[in-house]
Amino acid sequence: MKIWLNGGLRDADGARVSVFDHGLTVGDGVFETLKADHGRAFALTRHLERLTASARGLGLPDPDLDEVRRGCVAVLDANPMALGRLRITYTGGVSPLGSDRGESGTTLVIALAETHRRPDTTAAVTVPWTRNERGALSGLKSTSYGENVVALARARELGASEALFANTVGALCEGTGSNVFVVLDGELHTPPLTSGCLAGITRALTVTWAGAKETDLPLDALERADEIFLTSTLRDVQAVTRIDRRQLADGPGPVTAEAMRIFDAHAAADFDPR
């Protein structure tokens, strides 16, 4: 397995990142996860824009996007596989303990792992913890994902694959690694970015392609929803057939099935050319 580390392709086994890297010690970093289909990255340009936005939000220097793009292509070429998850991690770099970040530059790691297509349906749960829509990290894809790790572990204990958060005012927000859509009275809605959710790329495409409305919704909209689905890079559009103890259906409802169809039809054209 070859990875990209700070300017060059290396063997994953021999690649070294300092134990003083701020990404490791204090979560001072940002990341992107892309889907790679037979060596082509999905929506690469959008992911690079979000990487830059997240880096700016954390006060990191802008990543060198020419290098990131080159690194992605090199890693994809060096590790052929059918369906991959390409992970870009960019951190504040090495600093002696206790000093400011980035004294000797930033760290860029690009790595690829094989993955599988997610099932069309899944179960989700709500969790008692909240997303802070006014927090410093709100809307940033930072490596400080501990909160998501805890919530996802809770979901898995309960036999679900995703945990959904409300924000501090009790509005529906997002999942640990996905955005959420609900069908109410036949209309498709998703929480607005002001809810504190990540600006998901799959979310944005689904809003445009399937014509969803961005609406402030209370968490209990999940109890009333006729259909619920999740969107993310690796899930695409995935129907939620059980939310907490409520069984909605056996399979995707009609609005979800249409959103899946529209997404698949458009997405084929969104793999960046090499």
Ligand code: PLP
């Ligand atoms: N929300 C969070 C917290 C995420 O980590 C992700 C996934 O990366 C998403 C939403 C979905 O975003 P995307 O569709 O860009 O994968």
